[in-house]
Amino acid sequence: MSEPFVQIRNLVKTFNTPAGPLNVLRGIDLNINRGDFIALVGPSGSGKTTFLNMVTGIDAPTDGAIQVDSTDVVKTPQHQLTRWRGRNIGIVFQFFQLLPTLTVFQNVKMPMDFCNVYEPKERKDRAMTLLDRLGIADQAYKTPDMLSGGQQQRVAIARALANDPPMIIGDEPTGNLDRMSAANVFSIFHEMRDQGRTVLVVTHDRELVHDVPQIMILTDGLIEATTFEAAAKRRSQELQSVKRKTQERRAIKTESPERDAAQSSQHLS
Ligand SMILES: Nc1ncnc2c1ncn2[C@@H]1O[C@H](COP(=O)(O)OP(=O)(O)OP(=O)(O)O)[C@@H](O)[C@H]1O
Numbered sequence: 001m002s003e004p005f006v007q008i009r010n011l012v013k014t015f016n017t018p019a020g021p022l023n024v025l026r027g028i029d030l031n032i033n034r035g036d037f038i039a040l041v042g043p044s045g046s047g048k049t050t051f052l053n054m055v056t057g058i059d060a061p062t063d064g065a066i067q068v069d070s071t072d073v074v075k076t077p078q079h080q081l082t083r084w085r086g087r088n089i090g091i092v093f094q095f096f097q098l099l100p101t102l103t104v105f106q107n108v109k110m111p112m113d114f115c116n117v118y119e120p121k122e123r124k125d126r127a128m129t130l131l132d133r134l135g136i137a138d139q140a141y142k143t144p145d146m147l148s149g150g151q152q153q154r155v156a157i158a159r160a161l162a163n164d165p166p167m168i169i170g171d172e173p174t175g176n177l178d179r180m181s182a183a184n185v186f187s188i189f190h191e192m193r194d195q196g197r198t199v200l201v202v203t204h205d206r207e208l209v210h211d212v213p214q215i216m217i218l219t220d221g222l223i224e225a226t227t228f229e230a231a232a233k234r235r236s237q238e239l240q241s242v243k244r245k246t247q248e249r250r251a252i253k254t255e256s257p258e259r260d261a262a263q264s265s266q267h268l269s
Pocket residue numbers: 015016017022024042043044045046047048049050051
């Protein structure tokens with residue numbers, strides 16, 4: 001069998017904060033095979049974005065090893081990593097992160113210019129083909145602010161695919177989209193996986209997670225495989241706990257004026 005596409009060993013990330021060290025990732029071991037489609041779930045603040053930043057080389061781990069294909073992500077110098085990322089990982093963010101002063105077409109062409117992957121004369125055709133595949137070729141000469149959220153995310157996906165990367169990573173890519181646009185984005189991810197790409201997506205969306213072949217959960221600094229049912233149960237427990245805390249806070253607020261009044265009358269007497 002061929003080697004896993006992504007190999008992660010003892011991945012540790014500790015942030016130094018004013019309150020002391022914060023151990024976010026505590027020794028993750030994980031293999032991801034070529035062609036896997038993984039949804040990564042986990043409570044807010046559990047370290048999902050931190051984890052993705054390690055895999056993409058956007059941030060460096062405190063300890064551990066990360067290899068993506070034949071690249072040692074931890075040991076490669078930062079200036080080489082930027083170009084490596086541009087060629088090998090298409091990243092789709094929650095807030096699209098398109099360049100506002102460039103047109104849609106220029107946004108999609110930019111990674112090709114930056115990484116010099118295609119011949120300059122091919123780039124224009126390729127950008128238009130990608131926009132066409134995502135159903136937004138007619139928006140090519142607008143700036144991103146003139147597009148709906150769903151259209152902007154499709155531009156971001158076209159940009160992520162510009163250099164034909166073997167891996168796609170999404171960090172809550174549907175967090176700002178309506179149901180229809182969100183389903184659309186996930187159906188594009190499924191298509192990418194069918195074409196042999198490796199897809200790793202952080203999402204809180206229960207409905208969309210349902211159809212993803214593998215679900216992993218990040219809790220207490222570690223990642224483990226889970227099932228849709230277990231992830232859904234955990235998520236509803238988290239929601240219940242948030243609701244309970246909100247109710248408790250409300251109760252304290254409504255109680256406190258009386259308590260304040262009682263205290264001040266005691267004070268006056
Ligand atoms: N640069 C940093 N310095 C200090 N602490 C950080 C830094 N980046 C993230 N953290 C902390 O690390 C923890 C994990 O953050 P992270 O953004 O990875 O969580 P997340 O799982 O992506 O959450 P969400 O679902 O809300 O996006 C949080 O407690 C966060 O405050």
